[in-house]
Amino acid sequence: MKINEIFKSIQGESSYAGLPCVFVRTTGCHLRCRWCDTAYAFHEGHEYSVESILQEVRRFECRFVELTGGEPLLQEESPLLIATLLNEGYQVLVETGGSVPIKQVDSRAIIIMDIKCPGSGMDHTTLWENLACLKDQDEVKFVIADRSDYDWAKGILNQYSVLQDKIIHFSPVFGQMPAKELAGWILEEALPVRFQLQMHKYIWDTAMKGI
Ligand code: SF4
Numbered sequence: 001m002k003i004n005e006i007f008k009s010i011q012g013e014s015s016y017a018g019l020p021c022v023f024v025r026t027t028g029c030h031l032r033c034r035w036c037d038t039a040y041a042f043h044e045g046h047e048y049s050v051e052s053i054l055q056e057v058r059r060f061e062c063r064f065v066e067l068t069g070g071e072p073l074l075q076e077e078s079p080l081l082i083a084t085l086l087n088e089g090y091q092v093l094v095e096t097g098g099s100v101p102i103k104q105v106d107s108r109a110i111i112i113m114d115i116k117c118p119g120s121g122m123d124h125t126t127l128w129e130n131l132a133c134l135k136d137q138d139e140v141k142f143v144i145a146d147r148s149d150y151d152w153a154k155g156i157l158n159q160y161s162v163l164q165d166k167i168i169h170f171s172p173v174f175g176q177m178p179a180k181e182l183a184g185w186i187l188e189e190a191l192p193v194r195f196q197l198q199m200h201k202y203i204w205d206t207a208m209k210g211i
Contacts, residue, residue, distance in 0.1 A: 001026060001047070001048050001049075001050065001053065001075050001077045001078070001081065002026065002027040002028060002045040002046070002047055002048075002075065003024060003025065003026055003027060003045050003046060003047075003048045003053065004025045004026065004027045004040070004041040004044055004045040004069075004070060005023070005025045005041075005209060005210050006022065006023065006024050006025070006053065006056045006057065007022070007023055007025075007210035008020060008021070008022050008023070008060045008062055009021065009023060009200055009204075009210065009211055010199060010200055010203060011064070011066060011093070011199075011200075012197075012198050012199035012200035012201070012203075013095070013112065013141065013169070013171065013196065013198055013199070013200075014093065014095075014110075014112045014139055014141070014169065014196075015139060015167050015169075015194065016064070016093060016110075017196070017199045018199060019064055020062050020064065021062065021064045021065065021066050021093070022057050022060045022062050022064065022065045022066070023065075023066050023068055023210075024053060024056075024057065024065065024066070024067050024068070024072075024081070025038070025041055025068050025069060025070060026041070026045070026067070026068070026069045026070045026071070026072045026074070026075050026078070027041055027042070027043065027044060027045030027069075027070055028041070028042065028043070028045075028069070028070050028071065028074055028075070029041070029042055029069055029070045029071040029074070029097070030071060030074065030099070031071065031097050031099060031116070031122045031125055032121070032122070033097075033116065033120040033121065033122050033143075034119065034120055034121045034145075035119075035120065035143065035145065035173045035174070035176060037174065037206075038069070038070065040209060041069055041070040042070070050077055050080055050081050050084055053081060054084060054085070054088070057085070057090070063089065063090055063091060064090070064091050064093075065085055065090045065091070065092050065093070066092070066093040066094070066095060067081065067082060067092065067093070067094045067095070068094075068095040069095070069096075069097075071096065071097050071099070071100060072094060072095070072096065073094070073096050073100040073101070073102065073104070073105070074100060078094075078105075079104045079105060079106065082094060082105060082106050082109050083106045086106055086108045086109060091110070092106075092108070092109045092110065093109070093110045093111075093112060094109050094110070094111050094112070095112045095114075096111060096112070096113050096114065097113075097114050097116065097122070097125070098113045098114045098115055098116060098125075098126050098127060098130055099116075099122075099125040099126060099127050100127065101127060101129070101130065101133075102130050102133050102134075103130075103133045107135060110137045110138060110139070111134065111135070111138040111139070112138070112139045112140075112141060113130060113134065113138065113139070113140050113141070114140075114141050114142070114143065115140060115141070115142055115153070115156060116143075117142055117143065117144060117145065117149035117152055117153055118148065118149060118152055119143075119144070119145025119146055119148070119149040119173070120143065120145070123152075128160075131160055131162050131163065132162065134162065134166060136165075138166065139166065139167040139168070139169065140163060140166050140167070140168050140169070141168075141169040141171060141196070142156075142168070142169065142170050142171070142193075143171050143172075143173055144170055144171065144172055144173065144177055144182055145173045145176055145177055146177060147185070149177075150170070150182065150185055153170065154189075154191065157193075167194065168192070168193040168194065169193065169194050169195075169196040170182060170186060170191075170193045170194070170195055170196065171195075171196040171197065171198060172197070174198055174201050174206070179195075179197060182195065183195050
């Protein structure tokens with residue numbers, strides 16, 4: 001597998017935010033979201049076997065692991081890595097942009113799937129069939145750039161009943177969408193979603209990698 005970085009940090013973008021977590025960031029993504037904050041993972045990386053990734057993960061002595069990217073599900077061996085981590089007793093989160101089939105992922109993993117809003121420039125890439133593959137424990141995230149993204153996301157929630165019993169996150173684009181404004185809209189309309197900040201960006205220097 002081509003891996004960009006393996007590091008331990010605070011999980012920042014799901015209902016597991018705040019927990020210590022080992023991140024395995026794969027190299028490569030076929031999308032180009034306007035607000036992408038991990039463009040350094042598009043090309044940089046080194047080849048690892050599944051076993052050598054496991055060796056790195058074990059060093060951190062943390063039972064919570066997130067596979068992220070880039071787009072981790074582009075890598076052929078990601079399903080094997082996920083299953084191997086689960087078999088070793090790790091709790092595994094998989095963060096995906098929603099444009100690659102998730103049905104290949106071991107059902108014990110927790111998927112955090114983005115639905116790309118128009119403000120990302122990538123809304124045409126969502127694989128809507130993925131919604132039918134979401135399991136009870138999976139979560140969905142909308143990254144909101146402005147009011148029209150917010151209204152669009154509300155429309156998607158109304159359109160797809162499968163989303164009604166899922167944990168849904170609305171997260172403002174860091175440095176672009178004022179958090180207060182998004183929080184205000186959610187409160188005004190009593191929208192049943194979780195407002196979410198990218199916690200790690202408030203802890204560490206955002207120019208750093210491995211956060
Ligand atoms: S899917 Fe993720 S890694 Fe790919 S361009 Fe969008 S934000 Fe960046």
